[in-house]
Amino acid sequence: MNNSLRLIIDAVLVVAVAVLFYLHFSDKSAKAPAQPAVVQASTSADSTKTTSVANADTTAAKPTPAAATPILHGKIAYVESTKMLDGYKGMQDARRNFETKAKGWERQNRNLVGGFQSAVQKYQQQAASLTPEQRAATEQRLQAQQAEVGQQQQKLQQQAAEEEAKVTQQVLERVNKLVEQYGKDNGYEMILIAAPSGTIAYGRKDLDITPQVLKHLNASYSKK
Secondary structure (H helix, E strand, O other), rough: OOOOHHHHHHHOOOOHHHHHHOOOOOOOOHHOOOOOOEEOOOOOOOOOOOOEEEEEEEEEEEOOOOOOOOOOOOOEEEEEEHHHHHHHHHHHHHHHHHHHHHHHHHHHHHHHHHHHHHHHHHHHHHHHHOHHHHHHHHHHHHHHHHHHHHHHHHHHHHHHHHHHHHHHHHHHHHHHHHHHHHHHOOOOOEEEEOOOOOOOEEEEEEOOOHHHHHHHHHHHHHHO
């Protein structure tokens, strides 16, 4: 078997899509909801007044009052996106359903590669008894088969990516609506999302309402 065919065979054998199916979804699923429920908070600041009085005999100055700290009126809290999504039963079910489909795509990929490997092995066994013309024709057929395998693998990858995006979007849209409704029902002006990327650098633990929101999400999901 010539070097060009060996390179073709090696190229096909190193292609694997199964890992992509599992990891691509789990990485995306840890992201925070794209549109967290947010209600604008109002702010107010008192004006700063400074008065100075000069005298030939004495010098006195009234102390300058410190600028008033802006006050956010109403309840504000945050949720940790990773804990919320990992604990949400809707996301857990979506992951299981996706993984079931991914196993099917993995089987299709194994069948594609296995069929090509079998064709190559058969050619290797018969190559010595073939004429140069027969070998050339067989190698040409193997090259065409290799190209077809590559195209089918690309379709599987695209199908997996599209399904992952669809499932993730559906879950996040539902989470966004439920978090928004929870905020309205419980009188919050703003619910922030604490994501692994560092959206919130610091927040008091008593402002973390992840457990309460997660309980609300799962209760709503159970009613479906």
